[in-house]
Amino acid sequence: MTPLTDLLMRRLAATGPITLADYMAECLLHPAHGYYATRDPFGAGGDFTTAPEISQMFGEMLGLFLAQVWMDQGRPAPFTLAEPGPGRGTLMADILRATAKVPGFHDAARVHLIEASATLREAQRDRLATHAVTWADSIAALPEAPLFLVANEFFDALPIRQFQRDSAGWREVQVAQDGQRLTFALGAPAPLAALDHRLADTRPGDVVELCPAAAPMIGELARRIARHGGTALIIDYGGWRSLGDTLQALKAHQPVDPLSHSGEADLTAHVDFEALARAATGVAHTNLTPQGVFLERLGITARAQALAGALSGTALENHVAAHRRLTHPQEMGTLFKTIALTPKGSAPPPGFTP
16 A cells, blocks of 8 residues: 555545545655656656657757747747646757757747656756756746747656446446455546536447646647647647547556556546547647657658668667657657647747648
């Protein structure tokens, strides 16, 4: 039993079952025992590896994407260059390196990282030591200015609620106590206005997930982009419409029971991109595009070939494998999707089609 499990068991004994969102929030963000509060989870020595850690090419492509959109919108200055959930700072470091020779981009950029973990803030400070960086606690704390933001594997870590449909309405999936272990349980059937639009495409027994924190964040991004210009590029795994139980836990790069390692395993769920698009009022959004297609349109294969010319042996093999992992349909290329929010009336940004 982990220290957080012990605390949760005592809480459940006193107050009864809690929502899955409450459980995820405790596991990920508890100040003393939360996953992100106590460790650097990235890379071979952690629990998972994100695209920026796989290859510099990922961040380079996104950097050039942002620079092109910035130029297409008239090179506003100053502007906010932001990333929520920036991990070790690897992606932002690659973005800044790729854009270093874009005239005026760095002079106009004000880099802001949105990070709750003190441990990860230190890693970001080390990685970005040569750049002026400001840390913020939320999107709402960013300056009122043109906003160019990239969110890679950010929304999948936000706590979700799960609902199972039955003949009498929706029953919420909860976390409860069963003796000396945690277990899933179902709440009482009840109607749910937020899921009225899902009655037409679900059947009894189907599970639908909601992410309460996502809509306000997307709404805030949309407000800023509508008012000041910019774009928000979102890359994550998921699909257009939530259906099914997608909660997963990873520990040492292996899937584990989400209830068995509370506070010591990463918890995520697939992103419902339709819900994000619905929340983005006042701006346009692109078509949902697979990550592999998006990166290919930006020129990642040409970049991979250029880098390969200086490599041989194991280094070349690893480079080829990284390109495949980022783009191939059977790896990250199809599971991960991309969508961009842009001002109304603007042309689709690079990598997207009308």
